[in-house]
Amino acid sequence: MRTRQFKLGPMGNLSYLLWDESTASAAIIDPAWEPEKLAEYISAKSLRLECLLLTHAHPDHVNGVPFFTAANPLLPVYLHEADYFMLKERPGALKPVQDGGQIEAGALKIRVMHTPGHTPGSVCYRAGGAVFTGDTLFVGECGRVDLPGSDPEALYESFVKLAAIPDGAAVYPGHSYNGDASTFGAQKRENRYLKLAREGLREDFLAAVL
16 A cells, blocks of 8 residues: 655645555545645546545545545545534535444555544544544644534543554654654654553543643
8 A cells, every 4th residue: 555645735734645556546535725736646646536534524624525526426435423513515425434444445445443532523544554643643742622522531532542553553643733744652652642541641631631
């Protein structure tokens, strides 16, 4: 599996293109702000876009969806149902994801981790040796919990789950805050929120995020 990161728009959003070289099947995670740049790269590589994967439904992570669904109304768009309420318009081929599920996009196989907290339907996607963490986990930071639908208690439980991921797995976040990528090993050492969750210090975690 190959991965390319795109930094797009005014908020440091990071969108991702995943593809299988042998079959040219591809998927996009969080198409945002400048979808034409993703489309240009897909065309230049002669890839076949199989689906869109959304880590959550905040506008800055989904505002590129209509660009792709206008071109292909049958294009599957994956999102946890707990975030459906935030969509202004639902794509025609909107499909739910659930914790532990697997999405098959051509030759690509992508695992789903439900990681609520930033939003009730936030998920992380695992593919190859990488975890695409959306706005749940950033380099050195965690997602905000002061927005409608946010839940600091849920974020703590999500960080406990993330702390169990092997150190060698790559962290690819949804925004370029403090860096564009890391590893779980580095974040377990340097990210205070992940350290607190790993040590089971719930009250300290909640105090830190609030």
